[in-house]
Amino acid sequence: MLFFLHGSSTCLWSQLTVQITESKDPSCHGSVDGTATVGISGGTEDIESLGEGMYNLDLTDASGCVTNFQQAVLDEDPISLSYTLSSYEEYNLECYGDHSGSIKIDRVTGNGLDWRNYTYIWNGPGGFKSYVYEIDSLEAGNYHLNVFDSLNCRSDVTITLTAPNPIFVNYDSVINNPCLNTSDGAIYITPSGGELPFQFSWTGPDGFHSTEEDLHDLAKGRYHLLISDAEGCSSESDTNLILSSGISMVIETSSYGVYNIQCFGLSDGAIKIREVTGFGDISYFYFYTTGPEGYTSPFRFMENLSAGSYHI
Incomplete structure (x- = not known):
């Protein structure tokens, strides 16, 4: 008698040894009430590492008669889930940088009765970490x-929350007030x-308000910009316009006691501008002095000056 074991995807088979251990002849000619007890040894009794499928056992005797046995191997139920994401038109977050996102697990199937039988990580x-089936106040990412599940079977999923593009503001040019008590400042931007x-x-300062993109004729002070887009998202920024404190000079003149000219009618006076402070590098300052007789x-530094008034 031969014994074969084969599966739906892998065929495992081996020849078995069969021995008659007890027999009884038929009671009458032509009867079919005889019996034979056989013992089977050798071969493979247990098989392991099987996937899901139907496995067949064929037992064949010397006459070619076949007895077939079947055994199904079934997987445990897989874990599957459905979920709902927060939605703001085409994005999952209302605005860039906020925490308006959420993920809710609606249904889980597997080896557990309901969501209480599952562990969420x-x-x-x-x-960010959480161990509940519904999470909210989420940023993009x-x-x-x-x-x-209850059998400790595991399923992994990655969910992406999207957000609108951020609003950027580029300050193309910030022009400060060059002179004292003027309002010549300007701010130019590109969003x-x-x-x-x-x-x-x-x-801005002194109740200033404007809805223009670029600003002109500005006084000194801090200017705050709130820019909003069509989705109601916004971005804020500040810039400060500096006002010059004016130009100051340290001037040294020639000295002859209490006078600047040694003798009446001479031209031995001198004026020296020692130090200049103002808005900008002194190397870019221009000087122009006028005095008596044109x-x-x-x-x-000016020398050989006669007595009189000099305007710098």
Whole structure:
């Protein structure tokens, strides 16, 4: 008698040894009431590492008669889940940089009665961790979920929350007031990102307010910009306009006792501009001095001057 074992995907088979241990002849000619007790040894009794499928056992005698046995091997139920994400039109977050996202597990199937029989382990941006099936107040990014059922079987899923593009503001030019008590400052910007169109709201010193993109004729002080896009998302920034404190000079004149000229009628006076402070590098300052009898000079140091008034 031969014994064969084969599966749906892998065929395992071996020849067995069969021995008659007890027999009884038929009671009458032509009867079919005889018996034979056989013992089977050798071969493979147990098989391991089987996947899901149907396995067949064929027992064949010397006459070619076959007896067939079947055994099904079934997997445990797989873990599957469905979930709902927060939705703001085409994104999962309302605005860039906020925490308006959420993920809710709606249904889980596997080897557990309901969601209480499952273990949830969340990991997300910025060291985020959670162990509940519904998470909220989330920022944009990838959230990794490990789900374990009552048999400790595991399923992994990664869920991505998206956000609108951020709003950027580039300060192309900031012009400070060059002179004391003037309002010649200006701010020029270029916004980008977000969703067009943009709205602008400027506030500044002395109740200043404007909805223009670029500003002109500004006094000194701090100016605050709130820019909003079509989705209601916003970005804020500040810039400060500096006002010059004016130009100051340290002037040294010739000295002859209490006078600047040694004798009446002489031209031995001198004026030296020792130090100049103001807005900018002194190397870019221009000097122009006028004096008596049409005197002019573009220099910081002037000598051979006669008595009189000099205007710098």
